[in-house]
Amino acid sequence: DGGITQSPKYLFRKEGQNVTLSCEQNLNHDAMYWYRQDPGQGLRLIYYSQIVNDFQKGDIAEGYSVSREKKESFPLTVTSAQKNPTAFYLCASSQTGEAGELFFGEGSRLTVL
Amino acid sequence: GESVGLHLPTLSVQEGDNSIINCAYSNSASDYFIWYKQESGKGPQFIIDIRSNMDKRQGQRVTVLLNKTVKHLSLQIAATQPGDSAVYFCAVCYSGNTPLVFGKGTRLSVIA
Numbered sequence: 154d155g156g157i158t159q160s161p162k163y164l165f166r167k168e169g170q171n172v173t174l175s176c177e178q179n180l181n182h183d184a185m186y187w188y189r190q191d192p193g194q195g196l197r198l199i200y201y202s203q204i205v206n207d208f209q210k211g212d213i214a215e216g217y218s219v220s221r222e223k224k225e226s227f228p229l230t231v232t233s234a235q236k237n238p239t240a241f242y243l244c245a246s247s248q249t250g251e252a253g254e255l256f257f258g259e260g261s262r263l264t265v266l
Numbered sequence: 267g268e269s270v271g272l273h274l275p276t277l278s279v280q281e282g283d284n285s286i287i288n289c290a291y292s293n294s295a296s297d298y299f300i301w302y303k304q305e306s307g308k309g310p311q312f313i314i315d316i317r318s319n320m321d322k323r324q325g326q327r328v329t330v331l332l333n334k335t336v337k338h339l340s341l342q343i344a345a346t347q348p349g350d351s352a353v354y355f356c357a358v359c360y361s362g363n364t365p366l367v368f369g370k371g372t373r374l375s376v377i378a
Contacts (some may be wrong), residue, residue, distance in 0.1 A: 157309075186365060193275070195355060195370040196310075201362065211365065243309055254300060255357075255366060257309035 155180045159244050159258035166231075166238070166265050171174070172259045174229045176244035183249040185227035189213060190241040190260075197244075202227055203249050231263060239265045268293040268360040270369040284345040287372045289356035292337065298359035299332060300366065301341045303352045305356075310355060313341070337363045351376045 157178045173259045178185065184203045188196040189228040198211030202221040216235025221227055227246075231238045241262050269292045275331050279285045291299075297318040302310035316323045316330045316339075329342040339356055353373045357366040 188368075192372070195270075196357075196368040198365050198367075201365050224309045245309075249363060253298070254312050254315060255310075257302075257311070260307070262307075 157244055157246055157256055157258035159242075159261050162259065162261060164261060164263050166263060167264055169233045171230055171232050172238075172263065173181075173265070174231070174242055174244075176227045176229065176258060177225055178227075178246045178256075179225060180246055180256060181224070182246035183224070184247045185221065186215075186245045186255065187211075187219065187227070187229045188245065189245045190243060196243060199229065238263055268296055268358055268364075268367045270356060270358050270367050274372055275370065276373045276375070278307045278377055279346050281346060281348060281376050281378050283346055284330050285341075285346045285350070287343075287354050287356075287374065289339040289341075289369050290337060291339065291356075291358045293358075293360050294304060294334070294337060296337075296358045299330070299339050300340070300357045301328075301330060301357045302357065302358075303350075304355065305352045306323060313354075346374075346376050348376045348378060 160175045187199040189191040200219040202208035218230045243260050244258045247255045271290045300315040301313040304310040314325045314330045321332050327344045331340045353371040355371045357368045
C-alpha cells in the first residue's frame with residue numbers, strides 16, 4: 154500500500170544527544186515536510202523540500218537539520234542545539250505545483266530525558 | 267504571509283446533533299483551504315478541501331463553507347457520531363507552492 158512511514162514511533166534521548174527521525178514515502182510525491190506538534194497546539198513547519206537536493210526552512214528550523222538525497226526519503230535530525238525538543242513530529246508529502254492535500258505519516262514522539 | 271486562528275479550542279455535542287467548527291484566516295489572497303481530523307497519537311487525516319473559487323463543498327456527512335468576505339471557514343458535521351471525537355484542524359495555503367499553515371485545532375467531544 155502507498156503511504157508515508159515514520160520511524161521510530163517512540164524515541165527517548167538524553168540531553169545533548171542528536172537524534173534522527175526517519176520518513177519514507179512511496180507515493181512518488183515531489184514535496185515532503187516536517188511539522189512539530191506540541192500539546193494543545195497546531196502544527197508548526199520545521200523544514201520542507203519540494204525537490205531532491207533542495208530544502209527550505211520553515212517557521213521553527215533552529216536546532217533542526219534535514220537532507221533530501223532521494224525522492225522517497227526526508228530524514229530530520231534534532232540536534233543538541235534544539236532547546237525544547239520533546240514533541241510529536243509529523244512528516245508529510247504532497248505533489249508540487251498547485252496547492253493540494255498533504256498526506257501524513259503516523260508521527261514520531263520524541264522525549265528528552 | 268498567512269496566519270490561521272480558531273474560534274473555540276473545545277466543542278462538546280450530543281450524539282446525533284450537528285457540529286460546526288470555525289476557523290479564521292488572515293490573508294485575503296489565500297486560495298486553498300483544507301480540514302484535517304486527528305485522533306490521539308496519530309497523524310492527521312484529510313476530511314475535505316475547498317478552493318477559493320467555491321463557497322461550499324459537500325462530502326459524506328461533512329460540508330465546508332468558505333466566506334471570503336470575512337475570511338472565515340467552517341466545517342459542518344451532520345449527525346455527529348462517537349467516532350467523530352477527535353481534534354479538527356483547518357489549514358490554509360497562501361499561494362500555489364507555499365506550505366499549508368495550520369490553525370491550533372478544535373477538540374470535538376461527542377456525548378453519547
